[in-house]
Amino acid sequence: MADRDxxxxxxxxxxxxxDDALRELYRRYGRLAFxxxxxxxxxxxxxxxxxxxxxxxxxxxxxxxDPSRASFATWFSRVVRNLCIDMLRRKDPLExxxxxxxxEDWIAYSEPIEPVIVNRLDVRDAFLRLPAExxxxxxxxxxxxxxxxxxxxxxxxxxxxxxxxxxxxLQRMRRHLGDGRSS
Amino acid sequence: MDRETARDLLPAYALGALEDAERRExxxxxxxxxxxxxxxxxxxxxVDALPYALEEERPSLGLEGRIITRARAQRExxxxxxxxxxxxxxxxxxxxxxxxxxxxxxxxLGVFAFTGGDEVIAGRWFDLxxxxxAAAYITYFDERPIGVLFRGLEPPPEERVYQLWRLRxxxxxxxxxxxxxxxxxxxxxxxxxxxxxxxxxxxxxxxPLDDLDAAPSTEFPPITFPVR
Numbered sequence: 001m002a003d004r005d006x007x008x009x010x011x012x013x014x015x016x017x018x019d020d021a022l023r024e025l026y027r028r029y030g031r032l033a034f035x036x037x038x039x040x041x042x043x044x045x046x047x048x049x050x051x052x053x054x055x056x057x058x059x060x061x062x063x064x065x066d067p068s069r070a071s072f073a074t075w076f077s078r079v080v081r082n083l084c085i086d087m088l089r090r091k092d093p094l095e096x097x098x099x100x101x102x103x104e105d106w107i108a109y110s111e112p113i114e115p116v117i118v119n120r121l122d123v124r125d126a127f128l129r130l131p132a133e134x135x136x137x138x139x140x141x142x143x144x145x146x147x148x149x150x151x152x153x154x155x156x157x158x159x160x161x162x163x164x165x166x167x168x169x170l171q172r173m174r175r176h177l178g179d180g181r182s183s
Numbered sequence: 184m185d186r187e188t189a190r191d192l193l194p195a196y197a198l199g200a201l202e203d204a205e206r207r208e209x210x211x212x213x214x215x216x217x218x219x220x221x222x223x224x225x226x227x228x229x230v231d232a233l234p235y236a237l238e239e240e241r242p243s244l245g246l247e248g249r250i251i252t253r254a255r256a257q258r259e260x261x262x263x264x265x266x267x268x269x270x271x272x273x274x275x276x277x278x279x280x281x282x283x284x285x286x287x288x289x290x291x292l293g294v295f296a297f298t299g300g301d302e303v304i305a306g307r308w309f310d311l312x313x314x315x316x317a318a319a320y321i322t323y324f325d326e327r328p329i330g331v332l333f334r335g336l337e338p339p340p341e342e343r344v345y346q347l348w349r350l351r352x353x354x355x356x357x358x359x360x361x362x363x364x365x366x367x368x369x370x371x372x373x374x375x376x377x378x379x380x381x382x383x384x385x386x387x388x389x390x391p392l393d394d395l396d397a398a399p400s401t402e403f404p405p406i407t408f409p410v411r
Contacts, residue, residue, distance in 0.1 A: 023247065026251075032235075034242035035240045043377065044242075044243070045378065052250050052253065056254060059254040070231075120235045120239075128236075142199070142200075142233050147202050148195040148201065149202065163192065163195060166194035166195055166198060167193075170194050170198075177232060
């Protein structure tokens with residue numbers, strides 16, 4: 001699962017400067033990246049800017065990708081999300097140096113991850129079945145880049161409630177996805 | 184931070200919703216806490232599925248081409264036969280450019296326009312305060328810039344390239360493209376703007392090849408020129 005149909009091979013070719021391989025990678029993941037970026041930024045131009053930037057980073061850093069830590073799709077989604085969240089937080093989108101290492105920090109202390117089933121319909125179903133208060137905090141954290149404190153403040157609820165809703169929401173999704181069927 | 188507190192924070196960590204100080208503190212704790220890492224791995228795996236929870240959207244057809252063009256632009260300078268030695272003059276003229284930004288750059292050398300049906304293509308020259316004949320020619324389609332043609336550009340110093348930025352009305356900036364002019368000083372850059380993107384000007388900088396993503400280099404102050 002960590003290497004969907006030769007993503008690692010594509011990345012090796014990209015590291016060697018093969019732009020056909022970059023094109024192929026875009027065809028595999030461009031839409032996923034744009035979907036995520038558009039959901040976060042809510043603007044087509046910003047979303048495309050983030051996707052473009054993410055692929056250029058892949059172009060420049062393909063040799064640094066470690067497939068034993070996470071699948072390319074996972075790693076790449078994190079790159080896209082972080083770029084978009086940076087934009088959302090009104091950080092200068094050009095202050096990008098070091099963002100790649102930030103992403104590495106982010107997963108530095110996770111064990112090699114066995115991805116959950118990524119059947120789009122299952123994931124969507126799992127998310128839509130969450131109680132509204134749980135999906136709301138997940139959405140604010142993941143798609144809007146709020147910290148748990150900011151969420152507590154915005155929703156006028158205790159921080160502990162935010163944390164427990166995050167936990168319950170993720171656990172419920174995991175159970176749902178683990179079964180591969182709705183619970 | 185004790186482990187109970189840390190455990191409460193794991194979901195927020197997985198979602199990227201911790202403040203920097205908390206994140207660092209938690210990471211330190213996780214280094215010696217295998218159970219915490221195992222729990223976190225499960226949470227992260229679920230978070231990593233969230234992009235798939237979205238209704239799929241399609242990017243514009245031109246995005247793939249822009250990505251490939253930009254990737255190639257970053258590669259080309261290494262393949263390009265180098266001109267003579269790095270021009271010291273570049274170092275000399277660039278410090279003057281900061282002062283000569285928008286207003287000074289607006290010296291118009293020529294304007295023309297023609298109309299075809301409802302479409303209007305127009306172009307306009309802007310002097311660049313670099314060499315005597317350096318200038319940028321902006322082409323507009325339907326009053327929006329679609330390309331910039333440069334002339335009289337000096338070759339950038341070794342291991343550096345020109346970078347064109349678009350300057351937005353909200354004070355943000357974004358890279359348009361990275362390029363090296365032809366040996367005769369000409370270069371052409373296509374501009375693709377978002378539908379509602381308001382651009383007030385362009386900035387031209389010289390950037391180190393190994394750090395193109397950073398903020399504009401302070402070593403060579405930018406030349407800026409207005410969009411109109």
